[in-house]
Amino acid sequence: QVQLVETGGGLVQAGGSLRLSCAASGRAINNYAMGWFRQAPGKGREFVGSITWVGSSYYADSVKGRFTISRDNAKNTVYLQMNDLQPEDTALYYCAVHSGRSNEFTALYEYPTWGQGTQVTVSS
Numbered sequence: 001q002v003q004l005v006e007t008g009g010g011l012v013q014a015g016g017s018l019r020l021s022c023a024a025s026g027r028a029i030n031n032y033a034m035g036w037f038r039q040a041p042g043k044g045r046e047f048v049g050s051i052t053w054v055g056s057s058y059y060a061d062s063v064k065g066r067f068t069i070s071r072d073n074a075k076n077t078v079y080l081q082m083n084d085l086q087p088e089d090t091a092l093y094y095c096a097v098h099s100g101r102s103n104e105f106t107a108l109y110e111y112p113t114w115g116q117g118t119q120v121t122v123s124s
Contacts, residue, residue, distance in 0.1 A: 002027040002113055006095050009118030012085055020080040020118060022095030030073035033098035035111055036080045038091035038120075050098070050105040051078065058105055063089075085122045092117040 008020040022034065035050040049059040051069045059067060068081040078095055096111035104110050 002029060002097055004095050004097065004113065004115035006093060006115045006118040009093060009120045011121045011123065014086055014122055014124050016085050016122070017081070017083045018085065018120060020082070020093055020095075020120070022078040022080075022115060024076045024078075024097070028073075029071075029076055029078070029097060032100060033105060034069075034071065034078045035096045035098060035105060036067075036069060036078075036093060037096060037108065037111075038089075038093045039117075040088075040091040043091075045094070045108060047106040047108075048080070048093070052105075060106075082120070085120070087122045087124045090120060090122050092119050 003025050005023050031053050033052045036048040037045050038048050039045040047060050049069045051057045051071055057069045066084045071078045094117045095115050097113040099110050099112055
């Protein structure tokens with residue numbers, strides 16, 4: 001069973017940047033797509049972006065052009081580079097392993113394994 005640990009969250013001013021890391025242990029993730037999601041207070045968990053096992057990435061419209069997902073299979077780690085952060089990006093950010101059962105990368109139900117999340121707070 002794979003375990004995921006997200007790090008790199010914090011407090012940043014609007015316009016700033018953060019890089020989140022998602023380190024996997026217990027199993028190699030190089031053959032799996034990985035997703036990033038976020039959940040703001042009082043809201044549901046939403047898709048941020050995903051990266052396939054071959055490195056193709058997809059993004060929510062709200063972060064396209066500002067966020068970039070990458071992966072280092074040698075380190076069993078996935079990253080979320082976030083630039084030009086805005087107050088509306090404030091949320092708990094989660095990474096997750098895709099099931100591999102479909103090509104549906106935006107749906108929560110396709111991700112059976114999740115990390116505990118890391119908080120990102122953007123001040124105006």
